[in-house]
Amino acid sequence: MHILISNSSKEPIYNQIKDQIKKMVLSGELKEGDVLPSMRQLAKDLHISVITTKRAYEELEKEGYIYSIIGKGSFIAEQNMEMIKEKKLTAIEEKLTEVIANSKEIGLSLKELKEWMTILYEE
Incomplete structure (x- = not known):
């Protein structure tokens, strides 16, 4: 480890x-x-x-x-895969909420944010 x-x-x-x-x-x-x-x-x-x-x-x-x-x-410990997925989704939701708040603060539109997300996702 x-x-x-x-x-x-x-x-x-x-x-x-x-x-x-x-x-x-x-x-x-x-x-x-x-x-x-x-x-x-x-x-x-x-x-x-x-x-x-x-x-x-x-x-x-x-x-x-x-x-x-x-x-x-x-x-x-034994890991429940559904529980892990749920934890991951919760973490993603928290981070995206923060990203959206930051985007709104600087005036980034939803369209621009989606473009950023697409570029980063496809890397």
Whole structure:
């Protein structure tokens, strides 16, 4: 598992870890039952605090991406593909809402926005 931390990002480190692990699960790079590095090992590998990795793992567990067994470690949980699709659609909706608001602020028409979307989608 390869996680990159950006110290220049405004995103908290635990969130960077959480988001990258979620992305690996959703892309299929990490599969049900795969073992995650221990919190201590991940902290050591990334040169960060164990508290930070603990927070990332707790958030992932709350969201249903992983489960932990005391003394054994943390594992990738079974993923419901419909639930994943719904989460993705919700994320897309949130981002598009932000894009639309920004477009309106600068006076970009719906037609122009659709043209941008088409160009970017086809790249």
